[in-house]
Amino acid sequence: MKPGAVDLLVIGAGIGGLGVAQMARRYGLKSLVLEAGSHIGGAINSHRFETEEGDYWAELGGHTCYNSYGNLLQLLEEAGQLDTLVAKLKLPYRLLVGGNLHSIPSQLNFFELLGVLPRLWVRHKAGSSVKDYFGGIIGSRNYRQVLGPALDAVVCQPSSDFPAESLFRKKPRRKEVIRSYTGTNGLHSFIDAIASGLEIRTHSPVTRIERMSDRYLVEVEGGEPVQADRLVLAVAPDIAAGLLGTLMPELACLLAEIEMAEIDSQAVLIKSDKLKLEPLAGIIAQQDDFYSAVSRDPVPDANYRAFTFHFKPDVLDQAGRHGCIARVLGIEPADILHSAGYRNRLPALRLGHYERIGLIDQQLKGQTLALTGNWFTGVSIEDTLIRSNDECQRLCKN
Secondary structure: OOOEEEEEEEEOOEHHHHHHHHHHHHHOOOEEEEOOOOOOEOOOOEEEEEEOOEEEEEEOOOOOOEOOOHHHHHHHHHOOOHHHOEEOOOOOEEEEEOOEEEEOHHHOOHHHHOOHHHHHHHOOOOOOEHHHHHHHHHOHHHHHHHHHHHHHHHHOOOOOOOEHHHOOOOOOOOOOOOOEEEOEOEOHHHHHHHHOOOEEEOOOOEEEEEEOOOOEEEEEOOOOOEEEEEEEEOOOHHHHHHHHOOOOHHHHHHHHOOEEEEEEEEEEEEEHHHOOOOOOOEEEEOOOOEEEEEEOOOOOOOOEEEEEEEEOOOOOOHHHHHHHHHHHHOOOHHHEEEEEEEEEEEEEOOOOHHHHHHHHHHHHOOOOEEEOOOOOOOOOHHHHHHHHHHHHHHHHHO
């Protein structure tokens, strides 16, 4: 039987892959999205706990969206979903120090902060690590005890060696949109909206990619091969390297140099009356077995509260994680009504990353092959979609 043919084949159904497939529709291209597993959304993963009052969601992965996420908002606007955004309350983060929760300002050494503004003018992000840049501005003690742990919490891994320019990239805001928001069923509501109208095949791991005269031939485990005029790999760099090893070995070598980190995420559901803890956005661990805990409190519920702890990998088993969560929240392990775990993978960016991305883009120049994901300009949802938009335009306009 002759293999099926599509205008654009996307491998990977995370936000980057779904986004580029939906963006390609603006150019009249029909896409097929292949996902190796059963879950679409990648690092966006809104788990639903069943309760007597109905489903209650908590984020097991990405959890933040702002009105500066222009590509995401455009996709939601095209899907008719802008009026469904749910505003998130502005709540504080707390820093866990020696077993107690403190406000972040209370842990800063204000003597070290003297002269911050002048230092902002003389320090440059480009070519600097997170530790060198931010530590040089805020002071070594403040960095070690406050800002360093906070930045570790942002990327859910040690952040000191990250390129400073990969964090807090300024983006224009849509002021008519609420500043911080989520969906009616968490961020996965946005995945459902963006996936609408796309052809997506789950449980379809790609085993081999071959270049024909004017098309790609993609072999799928347990299914028929697919022919495609254009191809997008929206997967982690190590997976992309494996798929391109024969087709483009030099590109595959560059991709293989990009490191990945693993995080054990554990979400727990607790009855509200079991917690004395004030409502908060999350908890930053100064030194513990987890990087951060993200709360559902910004979207409050009268009966339940949920927290997702992002643990360092392979340190604690589930019982150990539950014990840690109970200790931090001031409850008993038996107070945890339900629990859900997921292992997330995130890029571990290092100095020299942008030079490597430049070499990768040189390899892609003039090709009908594209790469997208959260490992190009930054790890946020919008950073991923910026890359997807750039690659979509390159593919569709050529």
